[in-house]
Structures are given as structure tokens and as C-alpha cells.
Amino acid sequence: MATIDGLPPLREVIRAHDLVAKKQLGQNFLLDLNLTAKIARMAGDLSACDVLEVGPGPGGLTRGLLAEGARRVLVVEKDPRCIPALEEIAATYPGRLEIVQGDALELDAAARLNGPIRVVSNLPYNVGTELLIRWLSPAVWPPFWTSLTLMFQKEVAERIVARPRTDHYGRLALLAQWRAEPKIVMHLPPEAFTPAPKVHSAVVHLTRLEAPRFPADAAVLSRVTAMAFNQRRKMLRSSLKGLGGNVEALLEGVGIVPTQRAEEIGLEQFCALARAVAAR
Structure with a gap:
């Protein structure tokens, strides 16, 4: 890659700019x-896309995106120490890299x-799930994006793609699979990073759906799934007593056995339950 863009290896960039990764910023450089x-x-x-990258650090993924032909890349970096290194990349790709x-x-x-927009990031561990x-x-x-290609801790990645009746299945899986098609496309060991984290990592690619997979009000679905999974062993x-009224009749009305637990219920049934709650 260094021979493609003419820039020095990333280890040299890190030494030149004294970019010691900061744990409080969730930094682990690839x-x-x-x-x-x-x-x-x-x-x-990426040739016809603008790309958003969050937490580029010294710019390893940024260089990959530009070398692979991204039309334009917007990087958002919280750490001011990384900006000079990113500016060196911008000088090599005039007009194609904006740094914030x-x-x-x-x-x-x-x-x-400008659309179409893809989001591609090695997300800082401390804000990845929230973003x-x-x-x-x-x-x-x-939304504004057509796809998300994001690196997470392996456990978070498994939560995004999890299916019912598995350990990682929960609200994050429901949210991701309701509005997108997620899949794990790559695994990375700790030693791929500097400093090496204590966990493995994985890249998840999510392709948006033009409409949610099943109809439901987002706020009601969020409320129902929160109640269900906050007491997932019940x-x-x-766990849904807080909905009020005859909860058993409500569940049976959408084909859910009242003695089932949240981890046994699929997305379609949760959406049906959210519609029933909204209608009531």
C-alpha cells in the first residue's frame, strides 16, 4: 500500500508524530x-460514493479507502495529535479528503x-455501539447512508448478527436486523492492532433496507424490546407487566406463548407485538 500512495509505513508515521494510542479515547491502531x-x-x-470515517487515527483505513477509489472521504477525528498525519494524506489526494x-x-x-454515502470505520471501542x-x-x-462497514469488538459484532435462542441475541440484533441486512465479513486477532487489545475484533457490513423488514412504530418497538430483554430470564x-392490561391476552393475540422468554421471540413476532401495543 505504501508503494501505491507514496506515503511512509504507518509505524513511521506514528513515530514521526508521537502518536501513542490513548486508552481513554478507545484507540487501537491498525x-x-x-x-x-x-x-x-x-x-x-467506492468510486461513486462519499465515505464517512470516524476515528481514523493515523490514517491507515483512510489510505485504504482513497487507494481503493473512494470519490471523497470525510474523516472525523477527536484527537488533535492525529490531524498532521491526516493532512499529509490529504496532500497526496488533493480535493478528496476532508478532515474534521x-x-x-x-x-x-x-x-x-453527497450521496450515495457509505460509512466505513474502525470505530473507537468506547463509542462504537452508540454510533x-x-x-x-x-x-x-x-437514512443518509447506504451501507455501514464497521469494526467492533467480536462480542459486539456477534450481538449485531445474533439469531433467537442464542446467547448474544438481544435488542441490538433486533434493531440492526429490523432495518438492515448485517453480516460479519472479517475477523481480526488482537495482535493486528497497536496496542493489542484484550479482545478479538470483527468487521460487520450492514446494508440498509429501503423500509423496515416488518411494520412497527420505532418508539413502541424500542419500549417493548427494552422491557422484554431487561428481564430476559423472566x-x-x-417482564411485560409494565404494559398494563391483560398481557397474556395481548401476547396470545400475536401468537406468542406467555411463558416464552425474550430470547425465544423473533423479529417478526416482536414487530407484531409492537403493532398490537400501539393499536391498544
Whole structure:
């Protein structure tokens, strides 16, 4: 990769700019440019897309995205120490890289991009799940993005793609699978990163659906699933008592056995339950 863009290896970049990863920022740098290029390719054809990247650090994935032909890349980096390294990449790709120093949780990135937009990021561990939930829960659907290609801790990735009756199945799986098609496309060991985290990582690719998989009011579905999974070991007739009224009749009306637990109920049934609650 270094021979493609003419920039130095990432270890040299880190030394030159004294970029010691900060734990409080959730930083674990991926330094293998072959791996960052592979992640960029997992996002699909980028030549006609603007790309949003959160937490680029010294720019390994940024270089992969640009080298793979992204039309334009917007990077949002909270750590001001990384900006000079990113500016060196911008100079190599004139007009194709915009750098914003700030907090991705506070930035309206969509306003700075032109569609179609793909989000590709090695997300900082401390904000990864929160960003995903925000991207999956806009006020209006479909959202600004067409796909998300995101790196998480392996356990979080497994929660996103989990199916009923498995250990990782819960609200995150329901939210992701209600409005998108998620799949794990890559696994990475701790030693791929500097510093090496204590956990394995995985890349998840989510392709948005133009409409949710089953009709339901988002707020009601969120409320019902929160009640169900907050007491996931209890039978639904107990965990959903807070809905009021005859909960058993409500459950039976949508084909759910009241003695079942949340982890046994699929997305379609939860959506049916949310519709019944809204109608009542």
C-alpha cells in the first residue's frame, strides 16, 4: 500500500508524530495497510460514493479507502495529535479528503457529504455501539447512508448478527436486523492492532433496507424490546407487566406463548407485538 500512495509505513508515521494510542479515547491502531485495504474493499465499490470515517487515527483505513477509489472521504477525528498525519494524506489526494477535528457524536456529518454515502470505520471501542444505534435510529428512514462497514469488538459484532435462542441475541440484533441486512465479513486477532487489545475484533457490513423488514412504530418497538430483554430470564407475561392490561391476552393475540422468554421471540413476532401495543 505504501508503494501505491507514496506515503511512509504507518509505524513511521506514528513515530514521526508521537502518536501513542490513548486508552481513554478507545484507540487501537491498525497498522497493516494490507488489512486496511481489505476492509475498504469489504465496503463495496467506492468510486461513486462519499465515505464517512470516524476515528481514523493515523490514517491507515483512510489510505485504504482513497487507494481503493473512494470519490471523497470525510474523516472525523477527536484527537488533535492525529490531524498532521491526516493532512499529509490529504496532500497526496488533493480535493478528496476532508478532515474534521471534533466529536462524531456532535457532528452532522451527512450535511457535509453527497450521496450515495457509505460509512466505513474502525470505530473507537468506547463509542462504537452508540454510533451504530444512532445510525440505525434516525427520525426518518431510509437514512443518509447506504451501507455501514464497521469494526467492533467480536462480542459486539456477534450481538449485531445474533439469531433467537442464542446467547448474544438481544435488542441490538433486533434493531440492526429490523432495518438492515448485517453480516460479519472479517475477523481480526488482537495482535493486528497497536496496542493489542484484550479482545478479538470483527468487521460487520450492514446494508440498509429501503423500509423496515416488518411494520412497527420505532418508539413502541424500542419500549417493548427494552422491557422484554431487561428481564430476559423472566417469562414475557412477567417482564411485560409494565404494559398494563391483560398481557397474556395481548401476547396470545400475536401468537406468542406467555411463558416464552425474550430470547425465544423473533423479529417478526416482536414487530407484531409492537403493532398490537400501539393499536391498544
